[in-house]
Amino acid sequence: MFDKNTYTNRRKALKEKGLSGIGIITGNGEAPMNYLDNTYHYRQDSNFLxxxxxxxxxxxxxxxFESGEDFIFGDDFEIDDIIWTGPQVTLKENAAKVGVEKTAPFAKVFDLVRDAQQKGRKVHFLPPYRGDNKILLEKLTGLSALSINxxxxLDFVKAVISLRxxxxxxxxxxxxxxCAIGYDMHVAAMKMAHPGVWEQKIAGTIEGIAIAGGSMTAFPIILSQNGETLHNHNHSQYLEKGRLIITDAGAESAMHYASDFTRTTPVGGIFTQKQREIYEIVLAxxxxxxxxxxxxxxxxxxHLAAAEVIASGLIDLGLLKGNVKEVVENGAHALFFPHGLGHMxxxxxxxxxxxxxIYVGYDDEIRPVDQFGTAALRLGKRLKPGxxxxxxxxxxxxxALIDKWQAEGIxxxxxxxxxxxEYRGFGGVRLEDDILVTETGSRILGKRIPITPEEVEATVNSK
Structure with missing residues (x-):
């Protein structure tokens, strides 16, 4: 974790957002795979972190938000727990590491919330995404778990977003x-992109790199020769020469910060002319x-500028026709680029x-665009340093999308x-970098994963 002043200052900044009453931030519990004591790899809630x-x-x-007090509620380990887990520090000692002085057994949170409600104070909470936390908030607030979200x-949500x-x-x-772990993952995937290799072997190998880096993958690995399926988690195929493989994968650092990269690689290490033409459009x-x-x-x-680059390249290849700006304004490019440029x-x-x-990616000035393709853009608002x-x-x-648009004359x-x-069976190309917005512009985070056609081909064919 960071030093305790980091967490103290973050909570202080949150208290300065003008909220009244109290704010609840639920941590995550364990999630069983198939019975109570056999759990998935633990992941704490990001707002709690x-x-x-x-x-x-x-x-x-x-x-x-009014008294300025911070509380952490939880239960100390008992001897039956320690037998299995080894000695543990107390909750009070752990709380002191993040600048929190007031701790109490978990059940005492009910008394605190009940007291706030009886005094007519506002009880803020963030939208839960796990069922156990929905049930917990139902018990704390008296609101139905089915409608808790x-x-x-909303004031609490916007205050948290403004800080994070x-x-x-x-x-x-x-x-x-x-990003450094992600670099190793993607280079390893490129070097394995040879005919006859099982997709699952590549996916498992790079997941192991993420775990060995200190935590886990940032999301389930997307890896497939059928790259036209944007989020393809099916890794059942064996690589075939002449096809493209999309690998969309990232890691978490030991402190759970994410990376997210995508590279597209020709199986066997040589782009065909048709593949290279599309690849260079996406790279541009x-x-x-x-x-x-x-x-x-x-x-x-x-996003729209990137769409114009893609449209222009496809016009040059004869797949699209007309004026570039009119193509994009009418959303014709979205047949080929049906998602957004990126996200936070x-x-x-x-x-x-x-x-x-909607609160993370947009604001009162910039609203989502209701047009196929651009409607999937997760981040549209004005960029800030940081x-x-x-x-x-x-x-x-x-x-399926080509058939629909052709049949309906879209x-x-x-x-x-x-x-x-003529491009049926081509698959797809996606190229993704992680970007920091700086005071004067932006920079790519981490060492850039091989991305030019020459770099990719050389990496596949290296030992």
């Missing part, structure tokens, strides 16, 4: 540690987006998505379907 820092289950934090405090969205220098350092879009990323610009505008990243790979993507974001343009040939004035149908 941000404000209270303690990375183990059975905790709940409360902040009194509808009662989450701008990364401290020490957080950037942690993200760069995760990626580089253009990095060039445009700086404080004060909206990421919506960067930090303690979560889709940072703070549990708090509501934002950590992903830059991940792509180009895909999705048979954007037929801009799409050469005869030419598009």
């Amino acid at each position: 941000y404000f209270f820092g303690l990375d183990f289950p059975g905790l709940i934090g409360v902040i009194d 509808a009662h989450a405090s 969205e701008v990364k401290e220098d020490q957080e950037v350092t942690e993200i760069e540690k995760a 879009a990626n580089n253009k987006a990095t060039e445009l990323t700086k404080p004060g610009v909206t990421y919506l505008s960067v 990243m930090g303690l979560d790979v889709h940072d703070m998505e549990d708090l509501g993507q 934002y950590v974001i992903t830059n991940e343009p792509g180009c895909y040939f999705i048979p 954007n037929k004035d801009f799409i050469n379907f005869d030419k598009v149908n």
